[in-house]
Amino acid sequence: MIRLITLSDYDPKHLEKLCGVLYAAFGVGCEHSKRLHPPGSSEPYDANKLLTQVETVRAYPDDKLLYLTSARLKDRQLPSGTVPTHGYAWYS
Amino acid sequence: MPDTVPQFSLSVGDRVVYPNQGVCRVAAVEDKEVAGQTLTFVTMRREEDGAVVMVPQAKVHSIGLRRVASTQDVNKVFAFLKSDSDRANLDWKQRARTNLDRMSSGGIIGLAEVVKGLQVLSELRPLPTKERELYDNARHLLVSEIAASLGITDCDAEDAIDLLLFPPGRERPKRTAEEFKRPAVDGEEEPLELGDALISLGSDLELPLDAEEVGESEKEEDEEAPEEVSEEPAEKPKRRGASKRTARPTKAATSKNHGKTKAVARASKASKASKAVARSRAKVAAKKKK
Numbered sequence: 010m011i012r013l014i015t016l017s018d019y020d021p022k023h024l025e026k027l028c029g030v031l032y033a034a035f036g037v038g039c040e041h042s043k044r045l046h047p048p049g050s051s052e053p054y055d056a057n058k059l060l061t062q063v064e065t066v067r068a069y070p071d072d073k074l075l076y077l078t079s080a081r082l083k084d085r086q087l088p089s090g091t092v093p094t095h096g097y098a099w100y101s
Numbered sequence: 102m103p104d105t106v107p108q109f110s111l112s113v114g115d116r117v118v119y120p121n122q123g124v125c126r127v128a129a130v131e132d133k134e135v136a137g138q139t140l141t142f143v144t145m146r147r148e149e150d151g152a153v154v155m156v157p158q159a160k161v162h163s164i165g166l167r168r169v170a171s172t173q174d175v176n177k178v179f180a181f182l183k184s185d186s187d188r189a190n191l192d193w194k195q196r197a198r199t200n201l202d203r204m205s206s207g208g209i210i211g212l213a214e215v216v217k218g219l220q221v222l223s224e225l226r227p228l229p230t231k232e233r234e235l236y237d238n239a240r241h242l243l244v245s246e247i248a249a250s251l252g253i254t255d256c257d258a259e260d261a262i263d264l265l266l267f268p269p270g271r272e273r274p275k276r277t278a279e280e281f282k283r284p285a286v287d288g289e290e291e292p293l294e295l296g297d298a299l300i301s302l303g304s305d306l307e308l309p310l311d312a313e314e315v316g317e318s319e320k321e322e323d324e325e326a327p328e329e330v331s332e333e334p335a336e337k338p339k340r341r342g343a344s345k346r347t348a349r350p351t352k353a354a355t356s357k358n359h360g361k362t363k364a365v366a367r368a369s370k371a372s373k374a375s376k377a378v379a380r381s382r383a384k385v386a387a388k389k390k391k
Contacts, residue, residue: 057254088251089179089261093269098256 011039012068016047016078037073042066053081056097111143111161116249120165120205123242124148124249130158149245170209170250178213178247182265189222191278196222200235209246215239220266225276 011031013024021041028039047054048062060076068074082094111117115127125145133142141158156164170178190196200218203211219228219236228236240262248258267273 085257085260087253087257087261087264088175089183089264092260092264094260100255 010069010071011035011037011073011075012042012066013039014042014066014074014076015044016063016076017080018044019077019079031075047078047080053083054078056082056085056094060097060099111158116148116169117145118167118169118209118246119145119147119154120167121238121242122147122152122154123245124169125154128153148249165206167208170246172250174209175247175250178209178243179261179265181210181213182217182262188280189218189225200239204235204239204242209243209250212239212243212246216243216262217266221276224273225278225280 011028013028015024024041028041031037031039043066045064047059059082063076065074082097084091084093111127111130113127113129117125117127119125125147127143128146129142129144131142131144132139134140142155143158143161144153144155146153156166190199196218200215203215207214216236216239219232219239222228222232223236244255244259244262247253247261248255251258253261
């Protein structure tokens with residue numbers, strides 16, 4: 010199951026549509042689980058820190074958590090240069 | 102690609118790269134009895150999913166097991182990915198063969214070469230399914246090795262590669278087939294122009310026998326324009342295959358419309374092939390004269 014967690018306000022219709030798209034793309038069920046508020050830090054967020062600090066939701070083994078935000082994410086300094094962060098992933 | 106694999110000893114906890122499998126950690130080195138023989142086995146656990154693989158220590162080098170790339174190697178990979186040096190080979194057979202070699206024994210540079218080569222090729226035309234799978238596979242292995250080598254997350258390693266392959270704010274270039282043509286090396290024989298026509302025909306084409314070829318080459322020595330020779334009725338054995346091919350479509354052409362188009366296509370293929378054969382023979386004859 011893909012669990013959608015929003016960190017900003019979104020139109021429920023858009024979220025429903027996104028769930029449908031994810032379901033069609035991956036063949037895995039998707040639902041909007043919760044609306045959370047990002048922790049105290051200000052924009053632009055450090056994506057890695059945000060993931061460590063933000064609250065989580067109840068999930069089961071093999072579930073995927075997808076956090077959505079309309080806030081800007083900080084560019085990252087990598088060995089090959091500075092990359093803009095449009096998204097960030099943790100694999101486990 | 103390295104010709105020899107450097108010797109190294111493995112101990113528990115070492116991180117190694119198993120070709121085509123990814124980064125593994127040595128879990129145990131132990132003796133086991135198999136069919137009455139005592140062999141030393143290296144047990145490795147793949148970091149990605151925990152899959153276990155056991156390899157006899159004697160075969161560790163032959164299967165291409167190697168240590169995780171060093172920071173210098175990764176920097177070389179970044180420099181290579183950044184450069185605009187790689188031109189993909191347009192011959193799919195050669196490309197498949199070299200890519201296979203690079204994947205199994207090319208090290209991290211080999212992985213980068215596969216990724217870069219296929220990425221450049223994808224700028225010319227969409228990749229076929231098999232090559233897209235190979236690209237995904239090579240990219241995944243490269244990302245996990247860079248992440249293991251630099252001690253960064255997979256996401257960071259992937260973005261580091263993407264930054265070089267697809268620089269932000271720059272459109273992907275549109276390549277043309279001319280860009281991929283390799284300049285002929287001195288002393289290298291000019292390839293016979295049989296390639297496209299023969300490959301497209303596959304087993305449909307009946308090549309003349311060797312004995313016939315000898316007879317024809319003797320005839321061709323006497324005449325100046327071997328291309329025209331192939332069109333003359335005197336050369337019966339040579340035209341046998343071609344006439345068969347051209348005769349069939351004319352029959353089909355009278356029957357139905359769709360049959361007609363098929364027949365015309367086949368006829369044009371056959372004529373192309375016969376022309377290509379004639380051209381190559383002309384070259385062989387010219388070389389012999391010289």
